[in-house]
Amino acid sequence: MNLEFTQEEQDFRDEVRAFLKEKLPARLSDKVRQGKRLTKQDMEEWHAILNEKGWLAPHWPEQYGGTNWSVMQKFIFETETAMAHAPRIVPFGLSMLAPVLIKYGSEEQRQHYLPRILDGTDWWCQGYSEPGAGSDLASLKTSAVREGDHYIVNGQKTWTTLGQYADWIFCLVRTDSSGKKQEGISFLLIDMDTPGIEVRPIKLLDGDAEVNEVFFTDVKVPVENLVGEENKGWTYAKFLLTYERTNIAGIGASMAAIERLKHIARTTKKNGVLLADDPLFAQRLARLEIDLENMKTTNLRVLDAAGKGGVPVAESSMLKIRGTEIRQEIGALMRRAAGRYAQPFVSESMEEGYNGTPVGPEWVGPVSSQYFNNRKLSIFGGSNEVQREIITKAILEL
Amino acid sequence: MDFAIGEDRQMLSDTMSRFLAKNFDWEKRLKVIETDTGFDRDLWNELAELGVLGALFSEDVGGFGGTGFDIGTVFGEVGRAIATGPFLETLMAGRLLAAAGETDALESVIGGEKIVTFAHQPAHDAETGEESDVTASGSGEDWTLTGTKGVVGYIGAADLIVVTADDKAFLVEAGGEGVTVSDYKMVDGGAGGELHLSGTPAKLLAGVTAEDIAAAEAAGIVALSWEGVAIMDQLREQTLEYMRTRKQFGIPIGKFQALQHRMATLALEIEQARSASINAAAYFDKPERDRFSAAAKYTLGHVGNLAAEEAIQIHGGIGMTWELPLSHYAKRMVMLGHVLGDEDEHLSRYIALMQAA
Numbered sequence: 001m002n003l004e005f006t007q008e009e010q011d012f013r014d015e016v017r018a019f020l021k022e023k024l025p026a027r028l029s030d031k032v033r034q035g036k037r038l039t040k041q042d043m044e045e046w047h048a049i050l051n052e053k054g055w056l057a058p059h060w061p062e063q064y065g066g067t068n069w070s071v072m073q074k075f076i077f078e079t080e081t082a083m084a085h086a087p088r089i090v091p092f093g094l095s096m097l098a099p100v101l102i103k104y105g106s107e108e109q110r111q112h113y114l115p116r117i118l119d120g121t122d123w124w125c126q127g128y129s130e131p132g133a134g135s136d137l138a139s140l141k142t143s144a145v146r147e148g149d150h151y152i153v154n155g156q157k158t159w160t161t162l163g164q165y166a167d168w169i170f171c172l173v174r175t176d177s178s179g180k181k182q183e184g185i186s187f188l189l190i191d192m193d194t195p196g197i198e199v200r201p202i203k204l205l206d207g208d209a210e211v212n213e214v215f216f217t218d219v220k221v222p223v224e225n226l227v228g229e230e231n232k233g234w235t236y237a238k239f240l241l242t243y244e245r246t247n248i249a250g251i252g253a254s255m256a257a258i259e260r261l262k263h264i265a266r267t268t269k270k271n272g273v274l275l276a277d278d279p280l281f282a283q284r285l286a287r288l289e290i291d292l293e294n295m296k297t298t299n300l301r302v303l304d305a306a307g308k309g310g311v312p313v314a315e316s317s318m319l320k321i322r323g324t325e326i327r328q329e330i331g332a333l334m335r336r337a338a339g340r341y342a343q344p345f346v347s348e349s350m351e352e353g354y355n356g357t358p359v360g361p362e363w364v365g366p367v368s369s370q371y372f373n374n375r376k377l378s379i380f381g382g383s384n385e386v387q388r389e390i391i392t393k394a395i396l397e398l
Numbered sequence: 399m400d401f402a403i404g405e406d407r408q409m410l411s412d413t414m415s416r417f418l419a420k421n422f423d424w425e426k427r428l429k430v431i432e433t434d435t436g437f438d439r440d441l442w443n444e445l446a447e448l449g450v451l452g453a454l455f456s457e458d459v460g461g462f463g464g465t466g467f468d469i470g471t472v473f474g475e476v477g478r479a480i481a482t483g484p485f486l487e488t489l490m491a492g493r494l495l496a497a498a499g500e501t502d503a504l505e506s507v508i509g510g511e512k513i514v515t516f517a518h519q520p521a522h523d524a525e526t527g528e529e530s531d532v533t534a535s536g537s538g539e540d541w542t543l544t545g546t547k548g549v550v551g552y553i554g555a556a557d558l559i560v561v562t563a564d565d566k567a568f569l570v571e572a573g574g575e576g577v578t579v580s581d582y583k584m585v586d587g588g589a590g591g592e593l594h595l596s597g598t599p600a601k602l603l604a605g606v607t608a609e610d611i612a613a614a615e616a617a618g619i620v621a622l623s624w625e626g627v628a629i630m631d632q633l634r635e636q637t638l639e640y641m642r643t644r645k646q647f648g649i650p651i652g653k654f655q656a657l658q659h660r661m662a663t664l665a666l667e668i669e670q671a672r673s674a675s676i677n678a679a680a681y682f683d684k685p686e687r688d689r690f691s692a693a694a695k696y697t698l699g700h701v702g703n704l705a706a707e708e709a710i711q712i713h714g715g716i717g718m719t720w721e722l723p724l725s726h727y728a729k730r731m732v733m734l735g736h737v738l739g740d741e742d743e744h745l746s747r748y749i750a751l752m753q754a755a
Contacts, residue, residue: 001467002400003680009399072399262752276753286749290674290693297673304401318666388662389655395665398642398652 003297005072013076020084023049027352029085033260035366037208037350038087040165044120046087051118057094061102064114071307075251075300082252083259090162093117093124097170100187100236104228113189127157127171127190127214128237135386137172138181138234142216144173144188146223151175151188153196153219159380163199163212166192176231187233189225196220206369207347241382249323251299254292257330261285264337264363275337284336288329295322314394317387324377324384331371338364345369401676407471410453410463414472417448418479424723427587430482434581435555436589437483439513445483446510454489459496460505466679469617470624477628480730482588484515484552486737489621490614491516491560494567497610498603503558503569515556516614517570517593521548532595534563541602542576543568543595553591554581561593561600565608568600575599586730616691618738620682623675626698629731630668633709636724637661640713657712664708671701692748698734699741706731 005013028042050056058074060066069077089095098117101110116122133140142155153173163169169190176184190197196219201209228236265276265285275281302315335342341360348354349365358365378384403411421441422430430438445451453468455461463469469489476485488507491514495504506512520531523546532545543563553559559570559577570577576598581591641652641661651657678694681687706728710717717724735741 001403001676001680003676005399282749282753283745286745286752289752290696290745290748291670293677293690293693294670294673294697297677298669300399301401301669301673301676304399314665315669317662318669322666322670385659388659391662391665392652392658396638396641396652396658396661398650 003300005076009072009076012073013080016077016080017084019053019055020080020086023053024081024084024086025049028087031352032085032087033256034363035350035370036352036354039352040123043087043090047089047120050089051120056089056118057098059095060098060114064098064102064110065118071303072300075303079252079255082250083256085256090123092126092161092166092170093122093168096126096240097124097189100170100227100240103239104187104236108224109189109227122167123162123165125160125163125166125169125192125214127160127169129159130156131158135383137237138185140172140174140185142171142173144175144186144221146175149223151221151223151226153188153190153216153221155216157214157216158202158211160199160212160214161210163192163214164201164209168192169214170227172233172237175233182234184231185233185237186230187227187236188221189227190216190219190221194219194221204373205375206373207345208369208373249295249299249319250327251292251296251323254323254326254330255296257327257334258289258292260363261330261333261337262289264334264361268337268361270339281333281336284329284333288326288333291322292326295319295326298322314391317382317390317394320381321378321384321387327377328374331367331374334367335371338367342368342371403467403471407467410449410468411471411475413448414445414450414475415478417445418475418481422479422481427480427482427726431583431587434583434589436552436583436587437481437555439555442483442513443510446508451488451492451508451510455492455496455504455508460501460508466617466620466682469620469682470675470679473621473625474628477625477730478632480587480629480632480727484513484556486618486621487515487551487556488513490518490618491558493614493617494560494603494606494610495569497606498567499605500569500603507558512557513552513555514558514560515550515553517547517550517553517559517561518611518615519548521546521592532561532563534566534568534600536602539602541568541600543570543598543600545595547593547595549590550593551588551590553579553593554589559593560603561595562611565611567603567606567611569603570595570598570600584733586733587726612688615738616678616682616687619691619695620675620678622734622737623671623678623694623698626702626731626734627668627672627675629727629734630671630702630705632727633705633724633731634661634665634668636727637709637712651712660708660712664705667701667704671697674698689748689751692744692751695739695744696741696748699744702731702735703741 028046031038055067057065058067058069058077062068094117098114101113128137130140130142142157144151144153169192171188171190172185173188174184175186196217198215200213202211202213203209266274268275299319302312302319306312341364344359346359346365349356450472452461453463453472456464492504492507507514520529523530530546532543532547534541534543536542543561556572559572561568561570576596578594579591581589584590641657642650644651674694674697677690681690709724710728713724716722719725
């Protein structure tokens with residue numbers, strides 16, 4: 001056993017660091033570090049920089065633009081970019097749809113859609129959840145009825161993240177209601193400009209609107225936009241969700257956040273005592289750091305096993321649960337560190353170039369908003385309770 | 399990066415596992431823990447012949463292992479069988495014998511001819527309510543020790559005792575002048591005792607420093623972490639099996655969501671503890687040793703208690719019985735937290751290391 005990076009892995013890490021130092025614009029990393037709102041243009045800018053380098057889609061096969069990196073290289077890349085406060089890569093096209101197209105789509109679909117994901121032509125969003133189908137996703141009702149060369153789609157999707165920017169949506173739709181609910185679902189690609197689609201923003205508890213409702217009224221979708229076979233969509237959907245979960249632990253983001261939290265704890269006094277020296281605060285921080293350090297090794301073990309051909313079903317759910325719990329606890333400690341200054345809500349201070357007089361310590365602006373926004377982490381991608389079901393199912397074999 | 403245990407260690411692990419399964423089954427263990435010494439000397443000698451003790455030490459001092467992962471491999475098997483015997487004492491005392499170049503004494507320990515124990519932690523003083531420790535006086539080759547050490551593992555069976563005092567280490571012959579032992583059984587099946595020294599002549603283990611003692615403690619924590627994770631695995635497997643077969647309200651209790659979620663959380667925590675034990679072994683000979691050692695012992699205590707308590711709770715009444723092996727695993731698991739510092743002490747230590755950084 002050896003937990004050290006090999007020389008090759010160290011060289012790779014140095015290469016990633018050099019690239020980030022040269023190409024990651026300070027304007028963007030500053031915004032990420034300070035928790036300011038990223039615009040569509042910000043996200044597209046970083047997407048284009050990575051695409052130019054050829055590092056945008058590490059997990060794709062090389063023939064479609066992947067990097068042929070080992071699992072360890074992908075881990076290094078993810079943690080280094082997060083530690084450098086790079087903007088997150090919008091995952092819907094790159095990490096969710098693309099693996100499905102590569103595994104289950106037609107060659108025409110791959111040739112058409114994959115290059116457009118890479119060069120940023122198409123912004124994708126995810127049409128999964130519905131008002132009556134959250135954790136119980138297979139209960140979805142949005143219907144697609146075949147009429148000649150088209151499907152006619154009617155229904156409603158919800159929690160569609162960044163749908164307001166999207167050119168396309170990949171949707172789970174019901175094409176058969178006669179049998180088991182999992183067996184009548186199909187996977188459909190829909191142009192957001194098609195008549196009959198309406199997007200309405202949902203204002204969330206932090207005051208922002210990153211998610212939307214999407215309504216479909218007699219939307220005509222060409223049959224060639226079906227991925228794989230009709231009524232087999234549930235298989236593709238589950239494949240996509242597994243993909244989503246292995247990257248959901250967010251080790252790099254947590255490592256970056258905990259460094260920032262420790263810096264704040266060492267420089268912020270409450271009642272005359274540095275937070276780092278406050279026994280209760282120090283204890284929560286230490287537990288958090290140990291948990292993260294343990295999880296980093298757990299994650300590496302899972303990657304090692306996956307690299308050797310294993311299918312870590314229970315383990316990826318464990319990573320999702322603990323990864324999100326850690327991120328939420330970091331947010332809770334940031335809020336705790338802010339003390340009374342967690343209360344002021346100066347929304348404009350979260351915009352780039354805000355010049356107003358800061359209220360409280362310079363870092364407190366987005367703290368409460370992030371804490372509340374982070375409630376989503378244990379809900380989306382399959383709630384943490386659903387993950388526990390998956391774990392027990394895998395280990396109990398009952 | 400590589401998480402494979404390696405061929406040699408796998409062989410050692412298989413050998414030890416087969417040997418213990420054959421020679422230390424449940425009936426045997428129940429008999430052994432009723433004896434005064436708390437372990438079987440013949441079995442101990444056979445384990446020594448198999449090379450189990452040699453794996454704890456490096457080649458230059460007569461062993462053939464000695465890395466964090468070698469220690470972990472041996473103690474993983476100790477945990478799986480909840481074997482009793484002075485494994486931890488041999489590891490820790492043996493390292494100090496090695497540091498002092500006492501190769502003859504160490505050889506007799508590795509070969510099983512002599513039993514060594516490690517008298518390291520202070521005793522409780524009933525008069526003052528405080529901890530009281532052994533002090534050393536003397537110089538050169540002429541030293542005596544006075545005072546008491548508390549809860550010294552397997553002291554009743556020991557031929558040699560390595561005693562720490564004033565950041566030094568000494569070798570004391572059992573049964574020698576000024577050595578009194580009051581021994582007892584332990585909650586988890588082994589044995590221990592209080593060691594009283596009164597002007598006891600002792601041999602200074604020359605060259606042993608406070609750092610050597612700290613390294614021995616770190617080795618002990620690697621050992622306990624791997625032993626603990628192996629016990630957690632047993633607790634988990636036995637509890638899962640019970641959830642599959644035990645029926646209430648007409649269905650296996652594993653169908654109940656309240657139990658499923660508790661089990662899922664426990665399984666997750668056990669993986670975290672496994673990672674902590676791997677970290678402790680990997681950083682055992684690196685500058686970050688103490689941070690990962692403290693993190694591992696904290697994690698072991700925290701998850702170990704959870705594993706023991708949940709396993710008993712999910713079993714219900716039967717989990718409370720002496721008859722069920724599970725209860726013995728649970729006891730050993732919880733007691734590991736009382737060796738070399740509990741989770742709170744190591745969390746405090748971790749915080750102090752962070753604050754000093």
